Every structure is written in structure tokens, then in C-alpha cells.
Amino acid sequence: MVPETAGMTRLHLAIFAVLLAFLIILPFFVYPVFAMKVMCFALFAAAFNLLLGFGGLLSFGHAAYFGGASYVAAHAAKVWGLTPELAVLCGTAAAAFLGLVIGSLAIRRQGIYFAMVTLAFAQMVYFLALQLPFTGGEDGLQSVPRGDLFGVFSLQDSIPLYFFVLTITFSGILFLYRIVHSPFGQVLKAIRENEPRAISLGYDVNRYKLMVFVLSATFAGLAGAVKSQVFQLASLTDVHWAMSGEVVLMTLLGGMGTIFGPLAGAAIVVTMQNYLATFGAWVTVIQGVIFVLGVLLFRKGLIGVLAQWLKRPL
Amino acid sequence: MTIVLEARGLTKEFKGFFAVNKVDLRVEKGSIHALIGPNGAGKTTCFNLLTKFLQPTSGTIIYDGRDITRMAPAEVARLGLVRSFQISAVFPELSVLQNVRVALQRKRGESYDFWRSETFLRRYDDEARHHIAEVGLSEFVDHRAAELSYGRKRALEIAATLALDPTMLLLDEPMAGMTQADVERISALIRRVAKKCTILMVEHNLSVVANLSDRITVLARGEILAEGDYETVSKSPQVIDAYIGAGHA
Helix, strand or coil, X not given: CCCEECCEEHHHHHHHXXXXXHHHHHHHCCCHHHHHHHHHHXXXXXXXXXXXXXXXXXXXXXXXXXXXXXXXXXXXXXCCCCCHHHHHHHHHHHHHHHHHXXXXXXXXXXXXXXXXXXXXXXXXXXXXXXXXXXXXXXXXXXXXXXXXXXXXXXXXXXXXXHHHHHHHHXXXXXXXXHHHCCHHXXXXXXXXXXXXXXXXXXXXXXXXXXXXXXXXXXXXXXXXXXXHHHHCCEXXXXXXXXXXXXXXXXXXXXXXXXXXXXXXXXXXXXXXXXXXXXXXXXXXXXXXXXXXXXXXXXXXXXXXXXHHHHCCCC | CCEEEEEEXXXXXXXXXXXXXXXEEEEECCCEEEEECCCCXXXXXXXXXXXXXXXXXXXXXXXXCEECCCCCHHHHHHCCEEECCCCCCCCCCCEHHHHHHHHHHHHHCCCCCCCCCHHHHHHHHHHHHHHHHHCCCHHHCCCEHHHCCHHHHHHHHHHHHHCCCCCEEEEXXXXXXXXXXXXXXXXXXXXXXXXXXXXXXXXXXXXXXXXXXXXXXXXXXXXXXXXXXXHHHHXXXXXXXXXXXXXXX
């Protein structure tokens, strides 16, 4: 047996510790807003991976929760004047509710039909974001104030904001890790592996699927809500179907069903978009080529392949 | 003599084709009952109806004095009527220990606690190891189920099923695709299990169930052809005809 400490293998604990140390010193070396963007997407991809990699459900509409939450959080901070943590909470709660509604309808279908239902609902959310009176239409919600954390600590400067974002996203990722390694996660993996068998053991598989769907939507929402506070903006990009595709790409590139894969995938994709921005429209082409190469050479994703070499789950 | 599982007039129609037609079946408590028949006789359909993986077109199913005709499969399983699958049903990426533990986890009801560490599940480890030892898989406890041989996967499935403490077991062709050595091991296991619960098994071959079952029901073209102990059934001209007829088809 692999030695464990408080439910986490020592290897995973060590990786998380190194990652945290790295993230603490990171803003003093790179542009903090860029680092925050990576962290938001890492949480988004990790949330998506909970559903795809551990629940075995491919949603093609995760932008709805990510973007939906960013709109609600931006609105809460800008119009209602809520403090950042409350605004983020509002956005996350909205995503959870949206996940419950869409999830309870989508889990009745399987495979490609499930993906199509989630996509259809996400398109409806996109339409709402475009048409509702409070969403700002094509412009989105701009110049959202950064506010004071708990009404006390100003998040105007990038560094305090960075640590606010780091705390939330890192805790979110740790919580997702816990979900995967919980009694619930164990049943979830069993359902992914062999659904009829899980039913024959007496498990109500649809309840588990709905729960993992809602949890995934909630954390995707948390990521979107935080992102709106970082960029002081909620825009149509975040609810667009291309965003749903991007999170699939990040997860597959890094390795679905692994713990660290989605984080690596998110870092790679965001970094690429950032540093290749000067190539303009070529970014998508380069991204496409990398994705094709990734799928051809590393079918299990970068971290998935690494885990295979090391013969350890990562 | 008590009847633990009873089907009355069980019928399943697929667009005009009667896969199972007015089948009456009574399984005695504590017995090993075999349901046999040639290919396409409707054994597996019948089996899926009894475990509620299929909904019957008409007829009733009574289990332990309770009408289960309209119940969901997971509900039936929670009542102690547990099935196995024709293709070995294990969770390939989980370890042998985890495979059995996931069944033991049922004892605490549903596991919706996503916030709790899975170290909580270690309380089931000893019991799981006991069930694993019973089917002779102790040396593979930490292996992934996918790495096991076919016969061992079947044994693992039975270990997980027994972990549920079923009152009745439904086995779908438990011997299919097994080597002679495996067949003998599983037969011995089934006999041992039968001391604690009732068993209904579906089998293709009459010879396999010959000295294992107390009662045999022969099914052909969706209908019951004969019923009784091995002696009676094996001498029935209809049964001989059905098997030879199917062999030539």
C-alpha cells in the first residue's frame, strides 16, 4: 500500500506543498494578473475534470457555470456593492443552482446525448447573458470595483488580490482532491468503471451523477466568480461555447482523471495564449497543432503519461 | 417449504416477439435452483426481468412476500436480491480490496459524504480481506482488478456480491468461459454460499448444474419446457429434443 497521511498520499502532499511554495513567490517574478488567470483556469479545469475524469460524464457546456457565475459576481460587486468574498459567494451559489437545474435534466441522457443537452443549455445561458437587461449585452459588465475584503482589506493592489485569489483557488483544488478521495468519490469511480454493477450493488447512480454534476458546476462557478473580480469584468467570452471547448482541451492535454493534469493543462493553454498573443489569429492555429500533437503523442495527457512512466497515480 | 421468489405469468414482448412467455417460476428458500435452456431460450431476459434490469410486459414478481414488479433495480438489490453479470463485472481500475469495499460501503446506506476522507473506509478493510480470502484471492488484495485472470475476476465478483449479505443470489452463467479447474472451484464456492442464501442460476449447459442444483427449470423459446430434479429433467423427451434441435439449428 502507498503510505498515506490524512487521506493524501505522501507524493501528492509533497507536490501540493511545492506547488504552494512556488505560487507564493510567483507574483514577485511574473505579472500577477497573468498568474491569477492561470490559477482561475486551473480551478476551472480541475472542476471540469471531477465530472469527466472521475464521474465519466462529458459536459460540453461548462462555460455556463464559469461565465454565469462571473456575471452574477460582477453584478453583485458592481451594482449591489457587495464585498469581494460575498460577490464570489453569490456567483458560486448561482452556478450551483444552475448546475442543479441543468444537471437534473441532463443526467437522464447518456454519452453524446448528455453532451448535447449540456451544450444546448449552455447556449441558452449565453443567450440570456446577451439579452438580459442587467448583463450589458455585447459589452458585458465592465469596471467592476475590486472592493475591500471583508470590508476591511483593500484588494486594489495586485499583490493582496493575488493572495486572495491564491487562497480561494488553492483551497478549491484541495477540496476537489478531497471529493475524489472520499467515500462518495469511491462510489463515483465505481459508477464510472461499471454502472450496471454499481446499480446491482444497490447504489442510486443517478443521485451520484447529479451530485457530482452540481459539485463540478459549483467549483467551475467559483473559478469564474474569482476571475470576474481579477479582471473587473464579466464578458460574453466566458459564457461562449468556445470556453466550454477550451476547458475540455486543458483537461485532455494535461490528462483527464489525474489530479495534476488539469492544472498543468490550464497553465500550458493560458501561457500559450498569453505569450503567443502577438501572433494574432495564428494563436488558434498553433493551439490546434499542439492539441493534435498532444492527442497523438500523449493520449493520456502529459501528466497521465508521466504517471504511467513513474507507475504512480498523479 | 417457503417460496422466496415467485414469478407469475411473467411475459416480455419485444415488438411482437415474446422473449419470455407466461413463465411461472417458484424458487424455494435455501435451494439452488437452475434455469437452463438452449441459446435464445429467454434465460437472460428472464433473469433481467427478475432483477428488474428489464420491465416485464405483464406478470408479477413476488420476492419475500413483497411485490417487486414495479421496483427499480437498485431498490431490489437493497432488499437483498443481488445479481451477478454474464460478462465478469468488476471495477477494473479499482484494487481488489476497493472492489469489495465498495460493496461493504452499502451497509452504511448511500455514500453522499464527499467532504470526508476515504481513510474512513479503512474500517471495512478487515471484513473485505475476509471476503477476499474466502474466494482465495488474498495474494492479490492490492492488485488492480483489471490485472486478474478471467476466473479470478469472477471470484472477485462473487466476493463483492457476498459482501452485501444477500438473502438471495442470482448468478448469470457463473461458469461461462471457465477452465475445468475454475469450474470446480466456483462450484464449491456456490455450494458453500448456498448454506446461507438461496441461489438461482442461469446456465447454458445441463451437465454443469447436474450435481449442483436441487431443482432445474428448462426454458425453450420463452416458455417452460420441464421442471424437476436432474433425473426427471434430463430424461424428458422435450428437453432432449430442444437441446438436440438447437444443436442442429
